[in-house]
Amino acid sequence: MPNITIFFKEVYEELKKVTWPTREQTIKFTILVVIVTLAVGLLLGGLDYILTAVTAFLLEKYGK
Numbered sequence: 516m517p518n519i520t521i522f523f524k525e526v527y528e529e530l531k532k533v534t535w536p537t538r539e540q541t542i543k544f545t546i547l548v549v550i551v552t553l554a555v556g557l558l559l560g561g562l563d564y565i566l567t568a569v570t571a572f573l574l575e576k577y578g579k
Contacts (some may be wrong), residue, residue: 536544
């Protein structure tokens, strides 16, 4: 049991050293993550749409 106690004491000491982001930084980073996620989603969705259309065209034209 002493090992668990030592572990949690060390965790507590390390958490005191952490530099936590401010509220403003958290809001800015959250907005940034949402924007990047939407941009990547739109990019991948557009690419999927284009490749699906090309595949359908090729299958219609050259498929049996």
